[in-house]
Amino acid sequence: MKANNKKTPVHSRPSHQVRIIGGIWKRTPLTVIVAEGLRPTPDRVRETVFNWLNFLLAGGWQEQRCLDLFAGSGALGFEAASRGASELTMVEYHTPAFKQLEQVKQKLGADTVTLLRADALTVVTGMATRQQKVDLIFLDPPFGQGILQKILPVCAKLLSAKGLLYVEAEHSLIIDDKTQEKPDWLEGWEIIRADQAGSVYFHILQRSNLVHDMPEIQA
Template identity: 35%
Template sequence: MSRSSRRHPPASAPAIRGTGHVRIIGGRWRGTKLAVPDRPGLRPSSDRVRETLFNWLTPALPGARVLDLFAGTGVLGLEALSRGAARAVLVERDPGLAATLREAVTRLSAQAEVHAADALAWIDGCRNAFDLVFLDPPFADGLWAKALEGLLPRLAPGAWVYVESPTDLPPDVPPSWALHREGRTREVRYALYRAPGHHATVTLRPDDPPATTE
C-alpha cells in the first residue's frame, strides 16, 4: 500500500533506494528482499498477516490472474506470483515506487506488469478480468468505496478480494460477496471475500473465531 494523490504522475522516475525491506515469505522467491522506502502512508502488510492470508489463499493461487491495486512495495502481488499465480498487474501512483517495482519485476523475471497510475483512474479504464485482487489503499484517503465500485466489473466469476482497513472502520462490501476469513491486529482488519459466481459457497463458519495477529 502507498500514499495516493489525484494528480496524474510523470511517465517515469528513478527507482527509490529503500530505507528498509520486506521479504517474500513463501514459494520460489522465498527470502527475496523488496525495498520499503520512507514514504508517508507506506505500510506493507506484516509477515504474520501475509502468512495467514496466503495460507487462506493456497488453493486459489495456481494459475490466478492477480491485481495489486495500491501496490506500494508490491509484496502482495509478488508473493502471489512466488506461490503459483500466473501473472500479476501492479498499480502504483508514486512514480519512484513504480520504478522500484519495475526493477524488482525485472530482477525476478516475474510475469508482471507495473503501471504508474492513479489506481481509481486505472481501474476505470481497465478491461481485463482478475481472479484475485489485493485492495490495501492508504487508510487516510478513504478510497475503499470508490475502489470497490470500480472493481466490480473487473472481477472474474468467483474472484477472491483481499481488503485491509483500520480495525475500527471496516469498509462496506457488496452484499453478494461471501466473507471467507478475517483477522485483526491492533491497527488493521484484514479480510478475504469471494465474489459471486463460484459453484460452491465457502464462508467462515459461525464457530470459527476470527484470526488475531499481534
C-alpha cells in the first residue's frame, strides 16, 4: 500500500474510499489518494485476513503490538487499531499519503497510533538494532522493486515469540515444485495461510520453529 516515491504525481487528489470493517471505528471511510503504486487492500481481502487473525490470536487484539509498513491509506493499520491493538506504529514515506494518515488519526482520536514519515527498511533495521519487538507486522510494499527480499529477514528479528507477519505480493510465496529450493530470503518462514484476489497474493507467515504449535485454521 505504499506509493512509488520515484513517480509521485505532482498533484495528488482524493480518488475513492475504503472502509474500516470492524471494531470501534467500523464503517469509517478512509480516503485513498491518487498516487503511483498506491493500492489499498480491498475490503473483502481485509475481511478474510482479519478473520484469519481473529482465529490465530483467539480474539486477543488488546495484547498486540502492531507495525504497519508502507501504510499507504492506513486500511490495514487502522483496522487493527479499531479492533483494539494495544500499540500501532504506521510507517509511510510518501508525503501526501502521510498527511492523509495524520488527518485520519486526528479524526479518530487514535491515541494508540504512532505515525512515522520514514523509509520502512530504515525503520525496521533501527528497531532490530535496538532489539525492539512487535507481535504483528503488516507488510504491503510496492510491487516489482525487490523489497520483500531485503526486508523480510529484518522483520524476522522484530517479531515476538509467536508473532505473525502479513504479506501482500505480486506473486505467490508458496513453493509448489518440490525440486525448487526456497529462496534465502524466505528461509526461517512458514506460510500458514494464503489466498489470491485478482493479481494480488496475500499470506500470513510465522517463523518455522513455531508452526507445529499452531491450531489448524478452518476455511
